[in-house]
Amino acid sequence: MKAIFKHELSLYSHGLLAYVFGAFLLEFIGLGAMLYNINRAVANFEYALGSFCIGFIALVPLLTMRVVAEEKKQKTDQLLSLLPITSTDIVLGKYFAMALVFIAPMLVACVYPFIFSLYGDVYLPSAYGALIAFVFLGLALISIGMFISSLTESQGMAAGLCVAAMLLCYYASSLADQISGKFVNVAVLLVLGGVLALLVNKLTASGLAGGTVFALCAAAVAAVGIAKPSLLESAVPTLMKTLSPFERFYTFVNGVFDVTGIVYYISVAVFFLFLCVQCWEKKRYNG
Amino acid sequence: MIAVEHLTKRYGSFTAVDDISFTLEQGHIYGFLGPNGAGKSTTMNMMTGCLAATAGSVTIDGLDIFEQAREAKKLLGYLPEIPPLYPEQTPEEYLRFVAEAKGLPKAQIDAQVAKALAETRLEPMANRLIRHLSKGYRQRVGIAQALLGDPHYIILDEPTVGLDPLQIIEIRDLIHELGQTHTVILSSHILSEVQAICESVLIIAHGKLVAFDTPQNLENRLASGGRLTLSADCSAEALRRILAAVPAVCDCKLLTAEEGRCKAQLEITGDASEACKALFFAFAKAETAILQLTPEKADLENIFIELTDAQPDGKEPRHESDL
Numbered sequence: 001m002k003a004i005f006k007h008e009l010s011l012y013s014h015g016l017l018a019y020v021f022g023a024f025l026l027e028f029i030g031l032g033a034m035l036y037n038i039n040r041a042v043a044n045f046e047y048a049l050g051s052f053c054i055g056f057i058a059l060v061p062l063l064t065m066r067v068v069a070e071e072k073k074q075k076t077d078q079l080l081s082l083l084p085i086t087s088t089d090i091v092l093g094k095y096f097a098m099a100l101v102f103i104a105p106m107l108v109a110c111v112y113p114f115i116f117s118l119y120g121d122v123y124l125p126s127a128y129g130a131l132i133a134f135v136f137l138g139l140a141l142i143s144i145g146m147f148i149s150s151l152t153e154s155q156g157m158a159a160g161l162c163v164a165a166m167l168l169c170y171y172a173s174s175l176a177d178q179i180s181g182k183f184v185n186v187a188v189l190l191v192l193g194g195v196l197a198l199l200v201n202k203l204t205a206s207g208l209a210g211g212t213v214f215a216l217c218a219a220a221v222a223a224v225g226i227a228k229p230s231l232l233e234s235a236v237p238t239l240m241k242t243l244s245p246f247e248r249f250y251t252f253v254n255g256v257f258d259v260t261g262i263v264y265y266i267s268v269a270v271f272f273l274f275l276c277v278q279c280w281e282k283k284r285y286n287g
Numbered sequence: 288m289i290a291v292e293h294l295t296k297r298y299g300s301f302t303a304v305d306d307i308s309f310t311l312e313q314g315h316i317y318g319f320l321g322p323n324g325a326g327k328s329t330t331m332n333m334m335t336g337c338l339a340a341t342a343g344s345v346t347i348d349g350l351d352i353f354e355q356a357r358e359a360k361k362l363l364g365y366l367p368e369i370p371p372l373y374p375e376q377t378p379e380e381y382l383r384f385v386a387e388a389k390g391l392p393k394a395q396i397d398a399q400v401a402k403a404l405a406e407t408r409l410e411p412m413a414n415r416l417i418r419h420l421s422k423g424y425r426q427r428v429g430i431a432q433a434l435l436g437d438p439h440y441i442i443l444d445e446p447t448v449g450l451d452p453l454q455i456i457e458i459r460d461l462i463h464e465l466g467q468t469h470t471v472i473l474s475s476h477i478l479s480e481v482q483a484i485c486e487s488v489l490i491i492a493h494g495k496l497v498a499f500d501t502p503q504n505l506e507n508r509l510a511s512g513g514r515l516t517l518s519a520d521c522s523a524e525a526l527r528r529i530l531a532a533v534p535a536v537c538d539c540k541l542l543t544a545e546e547g548r549c550k551a552q553l554e555i556t557g558d559a560s561e562a563c564k565a566l567f568f569a570f571a572k573a574e575t576a577i578l579q580l581t582p583e584k585a586d587l588e589n590i591f592i593e594l595t596d597a598q599p600d601g602k603e604p605r606h607e608s609d610l
Contacts, residue, residue: 006387011373074374076372082360083360
């Protein structure tokens, strides 16, 4: 894993990507800080971070689009497969390198609340709490981007899919609010189950596995419908609010350090890294 | 020793590699020969652990490539068909990364990288970006990464494909040199290349191993009961009349017949020199001059065509001699 990590960092050092990513990240956070903390004289740095969240829609695809897709395109994934290292080493090495590229500019942003505190009353615990949550949010989103990159050989396709996924994560909650009525909720839940089944089918190359996942989703919806039909009235909005990484971050923006949110971000990262490893292994089985 | 036993790879209903078994001993240069799509690369990818097998096993010096991958892969160096290079790195950086990923001790990395660069004559290009190197040099970088860690076995998948004639000669010389210190397994669909470099040839067609022997043995085996090319100073009719008196000739295919001269390809039975003798006397008796009489030698090209043309029929390899 160490060799892959160092190698990835070396690749970042040769290109502009890491520097562009860092510059945009700091620019977005800086803009947020200027608008809220300087122009409006608001002492809460977490609001600046909250306003930046939308920037992840562009920055996460920028960072993650090439990470696996380019390996596949250049056939260098074959080199990694023939080296005496495991798929987990490969995926974790790559992920930690991206994490470092993300965290390095965030260390610069860590100075902002401290600077503001020199000129006014800044409640540092909530500012740094939000910064920590912001880093975990970014790491969770990066794992999603990395997984999407491992699904295709084309950087462009990976970037497009990642933007779509980030938009879905960002607007999921507000879009879900528009869904009302039992039947619409059931229909949306079944569509989501279908998407999940397609994903499983793609990962396992097994129609049976995909079909089983869809059947389980449909059975779960049916079970909820029988046991507590009222839950289905607002099932999709509730589900989206629970699953949306951005929604969870707003708790931190409001000054509450929600440990379950951090655990959720770690779980998302672990889940998508696991899927990445499975994608890598699948290539070994299917060529 | 590399032992491949009942190796099979299926993609759905398509069988890319069909129950292949062979053993490769140390200290030889082996050629893996077959037309495009025969299953060479798939077999090599499975031998190196890059691709999982549907059935069968590959052991490298007793280590299973799928079960004991980490240890077994350390004994192998592999250059895939498309050299897996990072164009934004220099050869030295690239080799350093591969050396580290192969788990070489830190103290040995510098020496190993320098040795690989020297063996592949890459020192002048060590600090240029790979994207600026010619195809030949890129191929060398690919071979250099395979040499890191002094593996017992070096597997090269079509190492000369896409190179110009000069680069092909350079890479062949390099493989020759490597063959003196390593076991080299080389895949190619270029017959002359295999003939020039390899001590033993494995011919694969339609996913099956159809022959495994030295090029010389294969030629000898298929040369007997062969053909003769005859050119005589007579008409086609006269030729047929004379040949009718020679029992060794079982078939005659007229190639040209003009201005009282004709050329034909004869299928003969039995010993070729005996048939030549009989033909000489038959033509002498008819007072007709033989202008040319040449036994056709089955070279590797003919063997290749003969062995790979046949449709898959589940037959065992023609021969597998002790090496």
